[in-house]
Amino acid sequence: MFTGPGKRDEELAHAVEAGVRVVTVESPGELRRLARIAQARGRRQAVLLRAAVSEAARLERVRLVGDDGAGKFGMDAADLRGAAAWASASPWLELLGLHAFGASNLLDAGALAAHVESTVSAGRDLAAAAGFPLRLVDVGGGLGIPYEPHEEPLDLRVLGIRLAALAGRLASDPATAGSRVLFEPGRFLVGPAGAYVTRVVDRKRVGEDHVVILDGGIHHLLRPALVGQEHRVRALTGAAAAPGSANAQRFPVTVAGPLCSGLDVFAQAALMALPDPGDLVAVLDVGAYGATESMPFFLSHPLPPEIALRGGEAWVARPRIEPETWLDWQTEGPASR
Numbered sequence: 001m002f003t004g005p006g007k008r009d010e011e012l013a014h015a016v017e018a019g020v021r022v023v024t025v026e027s028p029g030e031l032r033r034l035a036r037i038a039q040a041r042g043r044r045q046a047v048l049l050r051a052a053v054s055e056a057a058r059l060e061r062v063r064l065v066g067d068d069g070a071g072k073f074g075m076d077a078a079d080l081r082g083a084a085a086w087a088s089a090s091p092w093l094e095l096l097g098l099h100a101f102g103a104s105n106l107l108d109a110g111a112l113a114a115h116v117e118s119t120v121s122a123g124r125d126l127a128a129a130a131g132f133p134l135r136l137v138d139v140g141g142g143l144g145i146p147y148e149p150h151e152e153p154l155d156l157r158v159l160g161i162r163l164a165a166l167a168g169r170l171a172s173d174p175a176t177a178g179s180r181v182l183f184e185p186g187r188f189l190v191g192p193a194g195a196y197v198t199r200v201v202d203r204k205r206v207g208e209d210h211v212v213i214l215d216g217g218i219h220h221l222l223r224p225a226l227v228g229q230e231h232r233v234r235a236l237t238g239a240a241a242a243p244g245s246a247n248a249q250r251f252p253v254t255v256a257g258p259l260c261s262g263l264d265v266f267a268q269a270a271l272m273a274l275p276d277p278g279d280l281v282a283v284l285d286v287g288a289y290g291a292t293e294s295m296p297f298f299l300s301h302p303l304p305p306e307i308a309l310r311g312g313e314a315w316v317a318r319p320r321i322e323p324e325t326w327l328d329w330q331t332e333g334p335a336s337r
Ligand SMILES: Cc1ncc(COP(=O)(O)O)c(C=O)c1O
Pocket: 003, 004, 101, 103, 104, 105, 140, 141, 142, 143, 184, 185, 186, 187, 188, 288
């Protein structure tokens, strides 16, 4: 599948030539470009149309957008109807259905199921209005993972019951008997598999507060600053990680990085035994939206190596990269006279 706003012509052409199963189209203009590209290659390309979803609703309940505007993704209701009619009439496009990524990191199975149900019903309405058979409804990602200590995992049993009931309703209705519902899970599959390991450089009291400064920060792991959510932090070495440390006294600790930015904080009041300078600590759940979502060049610290683990065996998947590497890419420009 090929999804995302701003697909360039070369990318669409590659997708068509490679026989990508379905292209999710984000605008009427993109739909026309894709049709031209498919026609030029004598191919018929399967497509989904992406519905705009209220940005405000992305973190909570989900609502498809009518005419009230939204973020940058997808089409509003009027454009969706026009695009569906146009795609249905095009010999170069095969319209399969609707895509709506309207939920992000949801831990509430009921809210996620409600997003799926409302997207399916919007897909059904669109198919009925434009007169095409609804074959696919893509509900995007959104299966959440617990980041903070008080959060509970998504209840898959509740989600399963709701989805099974929905599947039953789809199967018993001739208009949707051939329809499939698709998730695109991202963080749920890989988020808990990654940890960001960094070393304590300094520890101090500032007034009443305990502050721990690390040698890594938001340049390697931007997410806490980007979405305002703290990750769990664990000591890996030293007295704070020693057997029996579970009984050690815990303090609220500000855990922060070395950058000259007040945003460079992983946790404001992580409750933990105090780690010492030299200890390693792990910031958990960074297998998704970790290094690749960050801003590695900010303040020219080294890029961290990535260490992979499989079956108890560890290897360097990507080496540490020193700032000299990208500073050496810079050119000096024409010599000044
Ligand atoms: C189109 C699309 N599908 C799926 C995902 C994965 O989402 P999640 O990590 O919430 O499961 C993303 C993430 O941005 C996305 O843009």
